[in-house]
Amino acid sequence: MAKTKRRDPSPVRAGFYHSFLSLAVFGGVLALAGGAIHFTGDAAAAGPSRVVALFETNPDAPRTVRARLVDQSGGPTVMAAADRPGTSRVSDAGRASSPNLGVADPSGGPRAPAPVQNVAVAAPAPAPRPQGMTINGVFVPVGKSYRQVEADSDLSPITILDDTAQTPVVVAEETAPVPTLASVTISTPSQSNARPFDNPRGQPVIALIVGGLGTSARQTHAAIDDLPPEVTLSFVADASPRLIRRAREKGHEVLLEVPMEAYERGRTLPHSQTLLARGTADDNRQRLDRLLSGGTEFYGIINHNGEKFADTDGALLPVFERLQERGLAFFRHGSTPSKSFDAAADRQDVIYAAANENIDTQVEAEAIERRLQQLESIAKTEGAALGTGFAYPLTMDIIIAWTRRLESKGILLAPASAVPSSAVRPIQTTQLGVSAASDGAR
Numbered sequence: 001m002a003k004t005k006r007r008d009p010s011p012v013r014a015g016f017y018h019s020f021l022s023l024a025v026f027g028g029v030l031a032l033a034g035g036a037i038h039f040t041g042d043a044a045a046a047g048p049s050r051v052v053a054l055f056e057t058n059p060d061a062p063r064t065v066r067a068r069l070v071d072q073s074g075g076p077t078v079m080a081a082a083d084r085p086g087t088s089r090v091s092d093a094g095r096a097s098s099p100n101l102g103v104a105d106p107s108g109g110p111r112a113p114a115p116v117q118n119v120a121v122a123a124p125a126p127a128p129r130p131q132g133m134t135i136n137g138v139f140v141p142v143g144k145s146y147r148q149v150e151a152d153s154d155l156s157p158i159t160i161l162d163d164t165a166q167t168p169v170v171v172a173e174e175t176a177p178v179p180t181l182a183s184v185t186i187s188t189p190s191q192s193n194a195r196p197f198d199n200p201r202g203q204p205v206i207a208l209i210v211g212g213l214g215t216s217a218r219q220t221h222a223a224i225d226d227l228p229p230e231v232t233l234s235f236v237a238d239a240s241p242r243l244i245r246r247a248r249e250k251g252h253e254v255l256l257e258v259p260m261e262a263y264e265r266g267r268t269l270p271h272s273q274t275l276l277a278r279g280t281a282d283d284n285r286q287r288l289d290r291l292l293s294g295g296t297e298f299y300g301i302i303n304h305n306g307e308k309f310a311d312t313d314g315a316l317l318p319v320f321e322r323l324q325e326r327g328l329a330f331f332r333h334g335s336t337p338s339k340s341f342d343a344a345a346d347r348q349d350v351i352y353a354a355a356n357e358n359i360d361t362q363v364e365a366e367a368i369e370r371r372l373q374q375l376e377s378i379a380k381t382e383g384a385a386l387g388t389g390f391a392y393p394l395t396m397d398i399i400i401a402w403t404r405r406l407e408s409k410g411i412l413l414a415p416a417s418a419v420p421s422s423a424v425r426p427i428q429t430t431q432l433g434v435s436a437a438s439d440g441a442r
Helices: 011-040 146-151 217-226 241-249 281-292 307-311 316-326 340-347 365-382 393-409 436-441
Strands: 132-135 138-141 205-213 232-235 254-260 300-305 329-332 352-354 384-390 412-414
Touching: 205 217, 205 254, 205 300, 205 365, 205 393, 217 241, 217 393, 232 241, 241 254, 254 281, 254 307, 281 316, 300 307, 307 340, 316 329, 316 340, 329 340, 340 352, 365 384, 365 393, 384 393, 393 412
Parallel strands: 205 232, 205 384, 205 412, 232 254, 254 300, 300 329, 329 352
Antiparallel strands: 132 138
């Protein structure tokens, strides 16, 4: 009779079978352990607990609550040493009663509040510290900006008093309004901030405005220190007032670059206070006031872009009106070809001048030299010329070398305040000290 051969068991089936047996055994053990803990354990000790009590739970231990104790006469006694400045605590001199907290005492009935007569007056609390923060070593109080505090040279220094000091802190506030022609009789900013200039022989003059200052510290310091003081410097809207004051100390006239809306914004985001073509007159006036609030040492402003803004009907007139009220001049940049600036200035009595050339539209030595020569020709023909440029290292190097040769050509380097004129008429050479003979020669 043939024997039957048993087939080998499947390893997969054996694995599942043993896994099931293991889980069943361990599950049963855990279930038994949990049941035992549930029926025999103490629920109160099952986890961490915190006891919160008004009085000590141990009747034998001394009470540690801080309380005002009374003496035999019922009057509290003040301890000489205070826990912290401005507070006092009461000693337990004499026969002290139970703590008087106005609540029921576990060992007795409720207690009435103790009388407060004969209580020593605690020292007055120290004056509160002024609210604010320190930026670059300058304390800026709440409600003011860093630029306002930095620009205000008359602001009294703020002293942080000690905790024990009793004198209140007084913060001086800037209350002086921006001077306008209608409210004061003093000289206007365009008069007080102009660089003195004299042309007794009536020579042709050239004025240069170098702009874009305040963005690069190295280029800004180079322009302030290396360029002749007759060169006018224009600063971006967010430039530090310290740099502007330093330029003034070096003898430069200073202009503020006011951003205006252009047809193409380019790759850079516009300034938050850019004068907008679609903005209302009041809105643009407020934006201009915010830009001018950074200082009072400007001779005037110069546009940064602004072709679209200038070509919008009525957009420029409110700006020129505000400049006239503040006594500030306006200069049209040489890179802005729009004649709308000239037309608007002709309808408004504002100090105005339009640049003849922008010398570094192409940042190449030959191109810059050629445009400077064009300014020389205009100055000899018209009596005066105005050029603009940016604080590129190449531009400044060429300007420095060019100004050294200028006097030998019979031309004077003048500040920008020497050339403002009517918008569409030729430059009034009588304002520049140019002789009548040179006028006739033109």
